[in-house]
Amino acid sequence: MNAPQSPNHAVASSRFEAPGATACPACGSDRTRSFYRCADVPVHSCLLVDDQQTALDFPRGELDLAFCTGCGFVYNQLFDPSHNAYSSDYEETQGFSPLFREFIKDLAERWVQRYDLAGKKVVEIGCGKGEFLAEMVRAGVASGIGVDPGVHPERIDDDVANRLTWVKGFFPEDFPLIDADAVICRHTLEHIAPVADWMRTVRESIGERTDTVVLFELPDVSRVLEEGAFWDVYYEHCTYFTAGSLARLFRRTGFEIVDQWTAYDDQYLIIEARPATPGAEDAAEGDDENAATGSAADRFAAAHAEMIGRWRTRLQTVAAQGGSSVIWGSGSKGVAFLAALGDDAALVTAAVDINPFKHGKYMAGSGHRIIAPKELTEFQPDLVIAMNSAYLEEIGSDLDALGLRPSLEAV
Structure with missing residues (x-):
């Protein structure tokens, strides 16, 4: 390390x-x-x-x-x-x-x-x-x-x-x-x-x-x-x-x-x-x-x-309701989001990121694993939280390409 x-x-x-x-x-x-x-x-x-x-x-x-x-x-x-x-x-x-x-x-x-x-x-x-x-x-x-x-x-x-x-x-x-x-x-x-x-x-x-x-x-x-x-x-x-x-x-x-x-x-x-x-x-x-x-x-x-x-x-x-949630974006906004949630950060399954250099790494503080978008087909999340509203359309397109239809919401 x-x-x-x-x-x-x-x-x-x-x-x-x-x-x-x-x-x-x-x-x-x-x-x-x-x-x-x-x-x-x-x-x-x-x-x-x-x-x-x-x-x-x-x-x-x-x-x-x-x-x-x-x-x-x-x-x-x-x-x-x-x-x-x-x-x-x-x-x-x-x-x-x-x-x-x-x-x-x-x-x-x-x-x-x-x-x-x-x-x-x-x-x-x-x-x-x-x-x-x-x-x-x-x-x-x-x-x-x-x-x-x-x-x-x-x-x-x-x-x-x-x-x-x-x-x-x-x-x-x-x-x-x-x-x-x-x-x-x-x-x-x-x-x-x-x-x-x-x-x-x-x-x-x-x-x-x-x-x-x-x-x-x-x-x-x-x-x-x-x-x-x-x-x-x-x-x-x-x-x-x-x-x-x-x-x-x-x-x-x-x-x-x-x-x-x-x-x-x-x-x-x-x-x-x-x-x-x-x-x-x-x-x-x-x-x-x-x-x-x-x-x-x-x-x-x-x-x-x-x-x-x-x-x-x-x-x-x-x-x-038996569902799972992920965040999209493992940078500073994601770290701050998870840190602020305290124990409830455990309700987030993983952090998604399109940067390949981050895949398989872990987020400082919360310990969440960073995954590639394609791995979401295994997780089948019910909620995806975008860490930046500017990327909503882009993230939506990536989810559509994967055949996924979760609720997509931005902070």
Whole structure:
């Protein structure tokens, strides 16, 4: 069994230690308040665990989510970066989904066209398995550099491999200077505890260039808080952003915003920026969105408990009728879902995943076996719970192809 590995696309390093619990990591304010606590949470979600007992004994941590009334930022005050150990054994990719592949293809084409990146050079911090950088090359960029301790160059298709360079390590230690026409960072910032320090380092690494476009993508916490989406709160995500708190962080750390929007069924925030020129205005503190986020944070614990109760009842009902249930998706959402169910997680028979590298492995914390979709013909489940509503149509098609007609529901 390997040691716990890096979170999804995370490339923070020991240089950036977690800040004190009383100070907001985004703005430094002491105007923070705790609104949700939870203990006994698996510290990683996508690690390939080889046996069930190791999965059951997986290291745990604590959540203490805090809200900054000054800038609207949400973060885990008890996040401990010493739990992180980075290597290529983390299996976080969504790249086996046709829907996801189409999404990143469209996003890459949009960015190449909008920012005139054809024939130019891009750098991706936290490139994961490299799928998105490969799509940027297909969309027209001349070359790309991917930085991530978990990259697998052997998985990159031959049509783009000779135009890509990989740094199997950390930003900034292993890649301190960014000389590129675009800096991309997707689903990494939410894993960084000292976000302001890290973003200032990104700005410093770009140097005097002000024409470099900076393109980030990360989850939107507004939906999580409003819906009580407990499956989207887990240990690796130590920081949580709204559109407003993200924009303020960028302005505060030396960037000017070009555009912001949401994508992927409004689950993701996308921010497009450039290095700010000297004398640019700092971020304004506080707005109506802050008040709305604070109110949602205050309601989150109750909404969270209600949502967990709803799914416990659903699973108990299926079991009482002699049926069986599985979840579809063994990544972070699945780990969080099963952890929150407590003893009722035993009512879930298995976790389904289309990623072949996960098949036969076990989920951290709950110990559920990860199976290929084709194995469902043996289980004949009565209920399939999709861990992401965006994949409902795709999952439905896969079930139809297997000749299965269970109830398919999304968290």
